[in-house]
Structure formats: C-alpha cells, structure tokens
Amino acid sequence: MTSEEDLRRLANGVLWPGFLGRSAPAWLLDELRAGLAGVVYFAQNVGDELEQLSSDLRAANPAILIGIDEEGGSVTRLETTNGSTVLGAAQLGYLDDLDATRATGAEIARRLRAVGVNAQLGPDVDVNTDPRNPVIGVRAFGDDVELVSRHGVAQVEGIQASGAVAACVKHFPGHGDTHLDSHHDLPTLRLTEDQLAEHRAPFIAAIAAGVDMIMTAHIVIEQFGPLPATLNAEILGGLRTDGFDGVIVTDALDMAAIRETYGLGAGAVMALQAGADLLCIGNPTNPGDAMAPDQDERDFFAVQSAVIAALRDGTLSRETVQAAADRVARLGRRLASAAPGGDATVFEAQDLADRAVTVRAGEDLSPAPSAVVLDARKRASFAVDSAASYVSSVLAAGGTVLRVDPDRATDAERTAAVAAALAAGAARIIVLVDRVAVDPSQRDVVSAVASTGADAVVVNTGIPVGDDAVHWPIPLVQVRASSRLAALAARRILVRD
Structure with a gap:
C-alpha cells in the first residue's frame, strides 16, 4: 500500500x-x-x-x-x-x-x-x-x-x-x-x-x-x-x-x-x-x-x-x-x-535594435529638441506588460508623459488628452501605440493629434503596419517591441539628446 x-x-x-x-x-x-x-x-x-x-x-x-x-x-x-x-x-x-x-x-x-x-x-x-x-x-x-x-x-x-x-x-x-x-x-x-x-x-x-x-x-x-x-x-x-x-x-x-x-x-x-x-x-x-x-x-x-x-x-x-x-x-x-559553460559572445544589442526600426514609407525624420509622449497603448496583459512606463519615459527623454486609455476614453477625454499634449509646449508629440494596425480606437487618437497640425509622430511597438494598409497623416515609426532597447532606438531618431 x-x-x-x-x-x-x-x-x-x-x-x-x-x-x-x-x-x-x-x-x-x-x-x-x-x-x-x-x-x-x-x-x-x-x-x-x-x-x-x-x-x-x-x-x-x-x-x-x-x-x-x-x-x-x-x-x-x-x-x-x-x-x-x-x-x-x-x-x-x-x-x-x-x-x-x-x-x-x-x-x-x-x-x-x-x-x-x-x-x-x-x-x-x-x-x-x-x-x-x-x-x-x-x-x-x-x-x-x-x-x-x-x-x-x-x-x-x-x-x-x-x-x-x-x-x-x-x-x-x-x-x-x-x-x-x-x-x-x-x-x-x-x-x-x-x-x-x-x-x-x-x-x-x-x-x-x-x-x-x-x-x-x-x-x-x-x-x-x-x-x-x-x-x-x-x-x-x-x-x-x-x-x-x-x-x-x-x-x-x-x-x-x-x-x-x-x-x-x-x-x-x-x-x-x-x-x-x-x-x-x-x-x-x-x-x-x-x-x-x-x-x-x-x-x-x-x-x-x-x-x-x-x-x-x-x-x-x-x-x-x-x-x-x-x-x-x-x-x-x-x-x-552540467558545467557552467563559457560566457556568451559579446553582441551589440542596441545596434541590432536600431536596425530593427523602420519608418513607414521612408519618411525623412530629424530629431526634435523636445518631445511629449501621449501613451495610447492597450492596458497591460498578464503575458506582456504593454503599458510599461519605461517605454514612454525613455521616449520622452525627460519630457512630459501623458496617458489616454484608447478603450475607455470618451471623445471629450481624448480631446482633453490631445489638448494637454499641445499645452506641454514640447517641439514634438509622440503618440505611442501597440495595436494601431487593427484597433480603430488607437487610430482615432492618431487622427485627433494629426488634426492639430502639430509636429507629431506615431511610434508603434506592436505588429507593424504595411505601407499600403492605411493612409497615415503623420510619420509612423515601427520598433517591434515594448522594451528599453526599442525605445532608445526610436528616441535616437525622434528626440535630440
């Protein structure tokens, strides 16, 4: 027994x-x-x-x-x-x-x-x-x-x-x-x-x-x-x-x-x-x-x-x-x-992350002196911390970070968020998204920012949008991850250190 x-x-x-x-x-x-x-x-x-x-x-x-x-x-x-x-x-x-x-x-x-x-x-x-x-x-x-x-x-x-x-x-x-x-x-x-x-x-x-x-x-x-x-x-x-x-x-x-x-x-x-x-x-x-x-x-x-x-x-x-x-x-x-094994080969990860960034339709961007980040990503999931604050703070490079929930925000709240981004006084607005290819609510935020005529750029951390998928009113930078490396790669293009 x-x-x-x-x-x-x-x-x-x-x-x-x-x-x-x-x-x-x-x-x-x-x-x-x-x-x-x-x-x-x-x-x-x-x-x-x-x-x-x-x-x-x-x-x-x-x-x-x-x-x-x-x-x-x-x-x-x-x-x-x-x-x-x-x-x-x-x-x-x-x-x-x-x-x-x-x-x-x-x-x-x-x-x-x-x-x-x-x-x-x-x-x-x-x-x-x-x-x-x-x-x-x-x-x-x-x-x-x-x-x-x-x-x-x-x-x-x-x-x-x-x-x-x-x-x-x-x-x-x-x-x-x-x-x-x-x-x-x-x-x-x-x-x-x-x-x-x-x-x-x-x-x-x-x-x-x-x-x-x-x-x-x-x-x-x-x-x-x-x-x-x-x-x-x-x-x-x-x-x-x-x-x-x-x-x-x-x-x-x-x-x-x-x-x-x-x-x-x-x-x-x-x-x-x-x-x-x-x-x-x-x-x-x-x-x-x-x-x-x-x-x-x-x-x-x-x-x-x-x-x-x-x-x-x-x-x-x-x-x-x-x-x-x-x-x-x-x-x-x-x-x-098992034996501990040797150290991994030294590899320059930031250089690779830089190479993994694309600007849609080949738009030419030069760094702006300052930026405000309007974070319109989805709420965090169990598997992926898609609302991680470090991405937006790295992108802002010391500037203001604002948050708008694309799923829950009313038209008035979205308008107020865009107004706050304009009022921050930065040279450039960065709209941070992660599902813009398939999520109309994120595209609504992008459109609201574009309608202001401000110097604005979208940074997409999610699945990239194809060049012929949607007409984009402002430049779209695609980084393929919500990570420190990806945020630093985008910042090098968008914000002057």
Missing part, C-alpha cells in the same frame, strides 16, 4: 508553482524537500538577492527546475523595472540574422545562469498569422512558418549551448492564429490540415534540434474535439509521435481558459491524463485586487490535493504520473550536473 507521503512526493514531482515574495516561504521549502519539481519566477520574485534565493531553493532540492519568462523584447521578468535590454522575437525575425538570434539566446541563458535559473520559458515559436492576436503579436518571430522555424531553432541552440539551461518552445500546437487571449478566454480554432501542419512545423523543427521542453497552449482545435490542447490526449500524444521525449509543460493552469472552465485542480488532473509532465500552476498575483495574502499556497495546495486524490482513487494512473515525474527529474539532474 502506498503511503500518503509517497503520494505527496509523487504529486510534487510534476508540480511547478509560482510564489509570493523575494525570499523562500517556509511552505515552499518544505515541499521542495518533499520532492517538488521546482518553481517559476515572476516579476514579484525578482530583486537584488535573486541569486541567493535560487541558492536557498536549490539547497532544498538540488535537482530543482527554476523557470522564468525571459523572452526579451516585450516580455521580461529580470528587467521589469527598466525594460528589456535583449532583442525580442519580432525584432530578430525582421533582421533575419540567425547568428544574432543564436547569440541572443546565449545571452539570455548567460543572464539566467548568473541568477541561478536553469529553465527559460522561450522561445515563442508561434506563427502569428492573425494580426489581431492580443497575446502573441511581437512575441513571435513573424507570420512565415519557415522564418519562425529557423529562428526558433537558432534561439534554442543559443539557450542550450552551455548545457546548463533548458529551452522551452511554446505554445503547442500553435497560438498564432487566435484573436482571443487565453489568459481571459478559451480560444477555439478551426484549422485545415495544412494550416495545422504549418503551426506545428516550428515545434517539429525544435524537436529535431533537441529542445528540452515544450509548453502547451490553452486553445481548442475543433477537429480534435472540445478539450483545449493542454488537456487533450490526442494533441499531446502527437508530440511523442513526432519524436519528442523531453518534458511537456502546461501553460499556466490559473489562466481563465482552464481555471474558469475546468477548475484549477480538475484541470491539473486532466492535463496529466492527457500526457503533460509538468504542471505550471501560474502567477499568484494574477487575480490582482482579488488576490488573497496566501494566494500562492492556496493555488499550490488546490492542485496538489487534486492530484493526490486522483492518484488515491485511481482516476490518475500512478504509472503515468511516475513516468512524467521521471522525465522532469532526469532533466533537473542533467541541468544540475
């Missing part, structure tokens, strides 16, 4: 929680000593003592997997305060320089090793075929399957070159053709066989390149039934058929696509039944104002209890969970035993 402690250790071997704070809570250390696979760091965990935190966690479980979302560009955890100084996927895809992409992956891995992290939750190898996509966008290398495949492989190679950091490509079988955010909804797609093959192709290329981990998508593919990929045995089984023998990790189970449909605990059990190996429980700060002081413990123990109960009553096969835990443990032991 299996003891309760045995069941706890077995369940812990497939769990990957987030937690609150910049030091290791007692409950987390207890679970690590009881076989917990590892943790995922989020922005609230990152501080000056991150290396010490990693060391404390590793002392409790030497084979720990410590993961982080450090994609570069618009997605960073290590540089949340000041903005990423690593190029993002869309910038790299535009440059189409595989050496640059490989070197960027190596630099990300070097930074992770320096703070004790050994699992990079990237690269994103979604093929972003829907420009309305609210959650992928510039996190993807592009909308061309061959381009995404070759750059995904190059970044995996860079990340895993030292042998001390695992790469995790995401979001299988492809989140690029959605117009809903699975953090808030459960997207449903109807794809032809050819379309599905195209979205799967970058994952198959990454498997051939030896990627260690693959993350699932919380999306429904109609021909595979009503279950989202994370909970769908036919979809996840396809990874094994494709030759993947590494760790299948779920996207965060606390996202609404799972939590609000199947429930956190039930979703965890279903994911294991479907063939997932490691359950990413999620970021305990995601509930926002509704977050409980012990949200991390609540979420973790809800999942752990559900998995233990399913093991106890036979809903979950112990052999299935043991096989998953063994895959996770093998990866953890291998990474723990």
Whole structure:
C-alpha cells in the first residue's frame, strides 16, 4: 500500500508553482524537500538577492527546475523595472540574422545562469498569422512558418549551448492564429490540415534540434474535439509521435481558459491524463485586487490535493504520473550536473535594435529638441506588460508623459488628452501605440493629434503596419517591441539628446 507521503512526493514531482515574495516561504521549502519539481519566477520574485534565493531553493532540492519568462523584447521578468535590454522575437525575425538570434539566446541563458535559473520559458515559436492576436503579436518571430522555424531553432541552440539551461518552445500546437487571449478566454480554432501542419512545423523543427521542453497552449482545435490542447490526449500524444521525449509543460493552469472552465485542480488532473509532465500552476498575483495574502499556497495546495486524490482513487494512473515525474527529474539532474559553460559572445544589442526600426514609407525624420509622449497603448496583459512606463519615459527623454486609455476614453477625454499634449509646449508629440494596425480606437487618437497640425509622430511597438494598409497623416515609426532597447532606438531618431 502506498503511503500518503509517497503520494505527496509523487504529486510534487510534476508540480511547478509560482510564489509570493523575494525570499523562500517556509511552505515552499518544505515541499521542495518533499520532492517538488521546482518553481517559476515572476516579476514579484525578482530583486537584488535573486541569486541567493535560487541558492536557498536549490539547497532544498538540488535537482530543482527554476523557470522564468525571459523572452526579451516585450516580455521580461529580470528587467521589469527598466525594460528589456535583449532583442525580442519580432525584432530578430525582421533582421533575419540567425547568428544574432543564436547569440541572443546565449545571452539570455548567460543572464539566467548568473541568477541561478536553469529553465527559460522561450522561445515563442508561434506563427502569428492573425494580426489581431492580443497575446502573441511581437512575441513571435513573424507570420512565415519557415522564418519562425529557423529562428526558433537558432534561439534554442543559443539557450542550450552551455548545457546548463533548458529551452522551452511554446505554445503547442500553435497560438498564432487566435484573436482571443487565453489568459481571459478559451480560444477555439478551426484549422485545415495544412494550416495545422504549418503551426506545428516550428515545434517539429525544435524537436529535431533537441529542445528540452515544450509548453502547451490553452486553445481548442475543433477537429480534435472540445478539450483545449493542454488537456487533450490526442494533441499531446502527437508530440511523442513526432519524436519528442523531453518534458511537456502546461501553460499556466490559473489562466481563465482552464481555471474558469475546468477548475484549477480538475484541470491539473486532466492535463496529466492527457500526457503533460509538468504542471505550471501560474502567477499568484494574477487575480490582482482579488488576490488573497496566501494566494500562492492556496493555488499550490488546490492542485496538489487534486492530484493526490486522483492518484488515491485511481482516476490518475500512478504509472503515468511516475513516468512524467521521471522525465522532469532526469532533466533537473542533467541541468544540475552540467558545467557552467563559457560566457556568451559579446553582441551589440542596441545596434541590432536600431536596425530593427523602420519608418513607414521612408519618411525623412530629424530629431526634435523636445518631445511629449501621449501613451495610447492597450492596458497591460498578464503575458506582456504593454503599458510599461519605461517605454514612454525613455521616449520622452525627460519630457512630459501623458496617458489616454484608447478603450475607455470618451471623445471629450481624448480631446482633453490631445489638448494637454499641445499645452506641454514640447517641439514634438509622440503618440505611442501597440495595436494601431487593427484597433480603430488607437487610430482615432492618431487622427485627433494629426488634426492639430502639430509636429507629431506615431511610434508603434506592436505588429507593424504595411505601407499600403492605411493612409497615415503623420510619420509612423515601427520598433517591434515594448522594451528599453526599442525605445532608445526610436528616441535616437525622434528626440535630440
């Protein structure tokens, strides 16, 4: 007969929680000593003592997997305060320089090793075929399957070159053709066989390149039934058929696509039944104002209890969970035993970011002596801090920054924001946008500024607008990321230092 402690250790071997704070809570250390696979760091965990935190966690479980979302560009955890100084996927895809992409992956891995992290939750190898996509966008290398495949492989190679950091490509079988955010909804797609093959192709290329981990998508593919990929045995089984023998990790189970449909605990059990190996429980700060002081413990123990109960009553096969835990443990032991590896090749990231900037229709711009920034980007999402203040402050170069919410602002409020930008007295107005290609409300802000006749420029951090897509009344600068590098690149063109 299996003891309760045995069941706890077995369940812990497939769990990957987030937690609150910049030091290791007692409950987390207890679970690590009881076989917990590892943790995922989020922005609230990152501080000056991150290396010490990693060391404390590793002392409790030497084979720990410590993961982080450090994609570069618009997605960073290590540089949340000041903005990423690593190029993002869309910038790299535009440059189409595989050496640059490989070197960027190596630099990300070097930074992770320096703070004790050994699992990079990237690269994103979604093929972003829907420009309305609210959650992928510039996190993807592009909308061309061959381009995404070759750059995904190059970044995996860079990340895993030292042998001390695992790469995790995401979001299988492809989140690029959605117009809903699975953090808030459960997207449903109807794809032809050819379309599905195209979205799967970058994952198959990454498997051939030896990627260690693959993350699932919380999306429904109609021909595979009503279950989202994370909970769908036919979809996840396809990874094994494709030759993947590494760790299948779920996207965060606390996202609404799972939590609000199947429930956190039930979703965890279903994911294991479907063939997932490691359950990413999620970021305990995601509930926002509704977050409980012990949200991390609540979420973790809800999942752990559900998995233990399913093991106890036979809903979950112990052999299935043991096989998953063994895959996770093998990866953890291998990474723990790897030599540290040499430093990444020195690479001039700012020069690359400068080269990834385009001015639509080749308009000639010269720097103005001062600027006011009118930030009309969307509100921040869970995955991408698209309203990060550092982008607007870097662009303003010490000038005024104003904010208008394009979704919620009334005509009067929009008019008042434009008037305030004019009243700031700067030589140039910079309108900062991130979805202007598909969002009429952002274009309304642009039109309102243009109608004043002021010296004004649009800076687009999102999916670029094609030269023939829309008539633009003022110049459009496209930087392909919400990051410090991208903002500095735009500032060099627009504002005199």
